[in-house]
Amino acid sequence: MSTIKIKDKEFAVSIPEEKILKEVERIAAQISKDLEGKNPLFLAVLNGSFVFAADLFRRITIPAEISFVKLASYEGTSSTGVIKEVMGLSENIAGRTVVVVEDIIDTGCTMAKLVENLGTRAPESIHICSLLLKPEKLKVKLDVEYVALEIPNDFIVGYGLDYDGFGRNLKDIYTVVE
Secondary structure, three states, X not given: OOEEXXXXXXXXXXXXXXXXXXXXXHHHHXXXXXXXXXXXXXXXXXXXXXXXXXXXXXXXXXXXXXXXXXXXXXXXXXXXXXXXXXXXXXXXXXXXXXXXXXXXXXXXXXXHHHHHHHHOOOOOEEEEEEEEEOHHHOOOOOOOOEEEEEOOOOOEEEOOXXXXXXXXXXOOEEEEEO
16 A cells, blocks of 8 residues: 655555546546536636646536636635635626536535525526535535545545645545554
8 A cells, every 4th residue: 555644644545546537537528418518617616626627627528618716715724614705706607507626525515605606696507526525524415416536534635635735746645544
């Protein structure tokens, strides 16, 4: 088992890059099929989703656009579940099909607030696409249509996800070793 150390924690590979990319390919094909003729706008949520969004978007086979937003919802190391600001959304999404691209959904509170916020801007539809979903941790009803992988409630890094800013550049996803 391959392990690495980031700061004060040890991590072991839990999802290899090949498996991640296979699932990214699968959901890109599904989105391309489901949204054909819609010219969707992909909204990638920074910072964590940038690797996933790039790999996903390159595999989308229909006309589409991509933009990036950053949410201010964190205090310290935990989410407050309250979006203070959606930064970077300059596109008019009225009448558009929007695909929100997220790295990981755990409680779902922040995503629910983002969807609510975007809904006030009159899009035709909003779809949620997440690299990872922790179903046992969800606290709100959320329709996550496109999920690459469901995972247990573990602390993970890699493929865009970080531990205090480190580990985003890792090709595989690693789980903390207790």
